[in-house]
Amino acid sequence: MSIISQEKFKEISNFHGEPCVSIFLPTQRGGKEVLEQKSRTQLKSIWDETKKELEAMEVPGEKIEQLGKPVQELIDDAEFWRHQSDGLAIFSAEGFFEKFTVPVNFEAYKYISKEFYVRPLVPVFNGDERFYLLAVTQDSVSFYEATKHSIGEIEVDDLTPSQLEDRVGYDYEEKHSKSKTQNSQTGSATTHGYDAANRDDKNEILRFFRAIDKGLHEILRDEKAPLVVACQDYLFPIYKEANSYKNLFDEVVPGNPSDSDMLGLHQKALGIMEPHLEKEKRSKLENFKEHTPEQVSSKVSDIIPAAFEGKIDTLFLENRGEVWGTYNEENRKVETEEQRSSKNTSLTNLAAAKVIENGGAVYLVEHAFMPEKDAGLNAIFRYS
Incomplete structure (x- = not known):
């Protein structure tokens, strides 16, 4: 992918x-x-x-x-x-x-x-409409991109170690086996596959997780979407310590991810993620009319120049709606036209591109849920 x-x-x-x-x-x-x-x-x-x-x-x-x-x-x-x-x-x-x-x-x-x-790529950049899922054990690493309705695997073999031994050395397995044998002979207990008091084991897992985090940074460095981790409970605190991604989700998908296929993991992840998906979008739609007239607009003549100037915090575009016209950046003049022609362009596409470039949020919204339904574009400004 x-x-x-x-x-x-x-x-x-x-x-x-x-x-x-x-x-x-x-x-x-x-x-x-x-x-x-x-x-x-x-x-x-x-x-x-x-x-x-x-x-x-x-x-x-x-x-x-x-x-x-x-x-x-x-x-x-x-x-x-x-x-x-x-x-x-x-x-x-x-x-x-x-x-x-x-x-x-x-x-x-x-x-x-x-x-x-x-414009159709807008959902790719909506942090609260999609999420990443990392399924990790000491023997495997799988990484996925998902929405409420879909999930697809992203190949990370060239970015991350595929198992703990790849990162800390193949002597780990031998040492780990000896430790478990010694524990069984002495009667001491192990917890979830490693001695919770054994700092060496924890440090080696931490190194493994840091290597994963470093590799995923190549994908996640500019992302806003939450990262959800599926792993056994005892491993999640160690992964949180290794993590550098600012949007790590604070709840773990519990259980051994090896016990589920991709669709099963997706279903489990949705169980904890669904209340949070599209939360920001819903909040901004609900609060649109609470803003002062200077903070919002549904006028194309206001929205297009503001998009170029980085003034838009949130842009709502009517899904399947279109606005055709031209924009002269030098004099900030917007001309709209009824039909598409060889001389005009999609102003909704232009606005979406510029808002995403400038770090704003863009959402495709069905007509019935647009704050101002008579306009194809609604915007909340960062400042007036």
Whole structure:
């Protein structure tokens, strides 16, 4: 699974070219749809439509072929389609290609313009709508990205040790076995697999967990989503001591994670996480009208300049809603238009990109739950 960092998001959202092609489609993790190659067939269909649209825009055939080459390689890669999450995002331009497999249920969509369309990626950057799950024992490390409705594994073998012996040395197992034998001979008790009073054992586990924490930092350093740990109870205090990630969730998913598969771990994690998911979003939606008129706005002419200037704390976008128009950054002038054209752009996409770049929160909200329902964008400002 490809994780989208803040830096990569900024690179994509600030890229300009003629043309930039953005494609989003739903994918499946397994089952009949994977066997029937449903997503693979759907991408082929979307790309065929995209080629026709590019031809109608009088894009040279050579450039269309260049844009489509990496897309076609994906279509032809049978192995790629066996390892999907819930959605696939593709960005292709001259000299540029990126793809991301993410736990977001995209609707099939294509967008051709002078910039990439990043708005569907908004849930990836909502810390209270998704979470990370680390399942760890002394013999295994598994890492997942999840939402309320989905979970997908992230490969971390190249970032973290896969078992304790990889970090502290293979003499650990021999020493550990001798310790247990000696304890059984003398009648002394062990607790949950290691002597709670044995500092050496704890220190070695602590070194193991610090190595895991260091590796995960490569993924989590810019993240806001909570990290939930699934491990045996006695290990969690040691992991908390090793942890450097500021959004570590304070409750552990109890039990031995080796006793559950990925879906079982997801269900257990939701048991402790669900009350906290989307908590901040709900609170901000409920309190929108309690702010003074200077602190909020539903006017596109106010919101777009504020997004560029880093003044927006929270942006609500109507899901499936769109606002077309243009923005002149020099004079801060916003022009809206009824229909999409070759000369305008998605202002909701523009606003979402800038707010995320500047550290604000962006949420896709169904029409019925928008604070100001007559507008496609609602914003809470950081300052007036």
